[in-house]
Amino acid sequence: MTAKPLDCIVLGAGGGAGSAALFHLARRGARVLGLDRFEPGHDRGSSHGETRIIRRAYFEHPGYVPLLLRAYELWADLEARSGRRLLVETGLLQVGPPDGAVVPGVLRSAREHGLEVEELAAAEIEGRFPGFRAPPGFRGVLERRAGYLLVEECVRAHAAEARRLGAELRAGRAGDAALEWRAEGGGVAVRTGSGEHRAASLVIAPGPWAPALLRGLGLALEVRRKPLLWYRTATPDYRADRGAPAFLFELPEGVFYGFPEIAGGELKVSEHTGGERVEDPLRVDRSLRDSDRAPVERFLARQLPGVTPECLRHAVCMYTMTPDEHFVLGRHPAHARVAFAAGLSGHGFKLTCVLGEALADLALDGATRLPVGFLGPERAGLRGI
Ligand SMILES: Cc1cc2nc3c(=O)[nH]c(=O)nc-3n(C[C@H](O)[C@H](O)[C@H](O)COP(=O)(O)OP(=O)(O)OC[C@H]3O[C@@H](n4cnc5c(N)ncnc54)[C@H](O)[C@@H]3O)c2cc1C
Secondary structure, three states, rough: OOOEEEEEEEEEOOOOOHHHHHHHHHHHOOOEEEEEEEOOOOOOOOOOOOEEEEEOOOOOOHHHHHHHHHHHHHHHHHHHHHHHOEEOOOOOEEEOOOOOOOHHHHHHHHHOOOOOEEEEEEHHHHHOOOOOOOOOOEEEEEOOOEEEHHHHHHHHHHHHHHOOOOOEEEEEEEEHOOOEEEEEOOOOEEEEOEEEEEEEEEEOOHHHHHHHHHHHOOOOOOOEEEEEEEEEEEEHHEEEHHHEEEEEEEEEOEEEEEOEEEEOOOEEEOOOOOOOEOOOOOHHOOOOOOHHHHHHHHHHEEEEEEEEEEEEEEEEEEEEEOOOOOOEEEEOEEEEEEEEEEEEOOHHHHHHHHHHHHHHHHHOOOOOOOOOOOOOOOOOOOOOO
């Protein structure tokens, strides 16, 4: 007896969007195979480092808000299915100039979608949150229902639930990496180091490997090295269990963000802006440089003075940036059976559950009812200047 042919193959099934696509394909009853060079929850791509911020009042574009509302539902569903805690609501304090990108953007999304946020003057911020200092004249917005996701747990939960629903996942060996994919005979073929697989459709969720796996699309993507740093706190003002929120500051020197102290006197902080260009994600420099620490420590000294300059540990992660810093999600313009999500531009993890749902729809039905049209690959400017 010959095995039933596959409905779909997912490349990148050990990463954020790929594990979610694998889960949604399996949830819809598809026969699906996931492939990845690394195991779900690995630290070689873009989905590691313990935590990721999730928020609704999105300063980047109000079009994300309906997707974020769906993301909160899907993370809750995954928590219920897996019995794991994935999302922790600590609130998020965003600080910036009144005419910057962040504060007006948050207020716009909140207004357009009726979301609850609280505005704070610079002087009020320290009174409410004694560990934080805002530059004079800056404004704050507090979104209470925001918080963080436990990033590796989310990826592992998607992969485990997909397997429980019948998906096959081959991950963790060099032979599980796709060497080549092609559309042929109304379906797709994927060649790995250990053989060739055929299916009716293909999902590509390649993270920082997008420039290689989606080369034919000619997208102007830039992969950036992004260090994450953990510092020792000197006061209890940053403890989540004492009401300290996650935070994001838009400052003239850059955008910095971080998380309240969750356990053990450690606070994680990072710079969102900047980052060295990465040519080969497998060879990114994972050491900690003085030039990684300096801007972060200047930020801490000014804005979070109760955090010591004692860096306890670090990790190196990668962003994959598009020219307009919005994701690219859709069907391959030349191959209708191929759907992809790429260029998550340093803010995509919170939405990987929804991207996975949309990818499953695109692969199985050729269309999705989720409002993702504004992220389509046909929009202007994606192929560079
Ligand atoms: C430091 C840092 C902080 C961030 N903070 C936030 C935040 O607070 N909130 C937020 O929402 N987002 C945040 N992001 C962004 C978010 O984490 C990423 O957008 C998201 O994790 C990207 O997921 P992905 O699935 O595209 O990539 P990945 O998770 O890297 O997945 C890609 C997968 O493809 C696999 N792959 C590649 N090539 C092949 C191949 N040939 N064959 C098979 N498999 C292959 C890889 O092994 C990998 O598992 C942050 C990112 C970083 C780096």
